[in-house]
Amino acid sequence: MSSDPWGRVDETGTVYVRTAEGEKVVGSWQAGTPEEALAYFERKYEGLVVEIGLLEKRVKTTDLSAKDATAAIEHIRQQIDEHHAVGDLAALATRLDKLVETVDSRREERRAQKAKQTDEARSAKEKLVTEAEELAQSEQWRSAGERLRALVDTWKGLPRLDRKSDDELWHRFSHARSAFSKRRKAHFASLDAQREDARKTKERLVAEAESLSNSTDWGTTAARYRDLMTEWKAAGRAQREHEDDLWNRFRGAQDVFFAARGEVFAERDAEQTENLKLKEELATEAEKLLPVSDLKAARAAFRSLNERWEAIGHVPRDARPKVEGRMHTVERAIQEAEETEWRRTNPEARARAAGLTGQLQDAVEKLRKQIDAARAAGNDAKADKLSRELEGRQALLDQAMKGLEEFGG
Structure with a gap:
């Protein structure tokens, strides 16, 4: 018979293992010595030790599921x-019991972790839904559309919730995206319609601009081009493929007109500059007629200068007031000389002046006699009063005599 601390082999070849409940039969060995029998079953024990060690390592270091770990434990426990x-x-058995505790603990940890992940996923999806619903009302079509696409990618990366909750949140999320897409589609449809209207309007404006490009009615046509530009700006933008071409045609037509007008105006400006030089020479010649000494000669000379003036034509607008003002000054001086001469030679005016002078002379003479009489009578107060009246009549008489002298004596 052979034995060791944990087992023995009896004389019949039966192998026993010692346990707390007593010896248990392990098996029967008839093929060799008792030592070989014990060694065989001891190797089986070492195999269980290795198997348990490997299982402990898997439980601690891998993502082995609790279900698979429990099945492996039960398989070893059965042996x-x-x-x-x-x-x-x-x-x-004790090591297996501890391993069961570890598996149970890991199961609870994973359950808690899963619950936490579910809560986090729910919160994340609710935030995605809220943001999507806000974006659904946005008119920032490009950035909002890009953001919604990014939200979809984020959603796909999140864990699923229970079917009911996940479906409800996805329905809201999908509805928000659909609402945004419908609004964006309606917006661009409206924009396309506006751009089509703008294209038609601008084609009409281009046609009119091109029809005016050869006009020589400079002022009216330039004003019409300004109106056309105002209408162009108010029309809005046409489709991109039409806008540049329409603008180039519209601008080109204007360029043709304004280039032609510019050439004409340049010639006109040169002509007007020469006209100004000629009129300044005439103004200088006219100013030599002042002061007027010979009215008839001055009048004839000015008439001749004015005829030459009118024949010259326009001068630059900004120079016109000054040069015309010089001629008007000479003209007014001649007119004033004419008025003075007319007053001097007018018989009716001379007669009226002479009559007024005679009346004043009679009144003065009469007042002098009344003063002398009053003083002779000793009435000085009356004489003084009459003297003051005489001063006023004498002043009028002096003025009338001066006016009469202007008529030649």
Whole structure:
């Protein structure tokens, strides 16, 4: 008979293992010595030790599921319970019990982690839905559309919730995206319609601009081109493929007109500059007629200068007031000389002046006699009053005599 601390072989070849409940039959060995029998079953024990060690490592270092770990534990426990090995089976059972505790703990951790992940996923999806619903009302079509696409990618990367919750949130999320897409589609449809209207309007403006490009009615046509530009700006933009071409035609027509007008105006400006020089020479010649000494000669000379003036034509607008003002000054001086001469030679005016002078002379003479009489009578107060009246009549008489002298005596 052979034995070791954990087992023995009796004389019949039966192998026993020692446990806390007593010896248990491991098996029967008839093929060799008792030592070889114990060694065989001890190797089976070592195999269980290795298997448990590997399982402990897998549980601690891999993502082995609790279900698979429990199945592996039960498989090893069954071998231990069936006593097919010689060794400290109680120690192996204890290690399995601790491993069960570890698996249960890991199960709870994973359950809690999963619950946390679910809550986080729910919160994340609710935030995605809220943002999507806000974006659904946006008119920032490009940036909002890009953001919604990014939200879809984010949604796909999140864990699923329970079917009911996930479906409800996805319905809201999908509805928000659809609402935005409908609004964007309606907006661009409206924009396309506006651009089509703008294209038609601008084609009409281009046609009119091109029809005016050869006009020589400079003022009216330039004003019409300004109106056409105002209408162009108010029309809005046409489709991109039409806008540049329409603008080039519209601008080109204007360029043709304004280039032709510019050439004409340049010639006109040169002509008007020469006209100004000629009129300044005439103004200088006219100013030599002042002061007027010979009215008839001055009048004839000015008439001749004025005829030459009118024949010259326009001068630059900004120079016109000054040069015309010089001629008007000479003209007014001649007119004033004419008025003075007319007053001097007018018989009716001379007669009226002479009559007024005679009346004033008679009144003065009469007042002098009345003063002398009053003083002779000793009435000085009356004489003084009459003297003051005489002063006023004398002043009028002096003025009338001066006016009469202007008529030649």
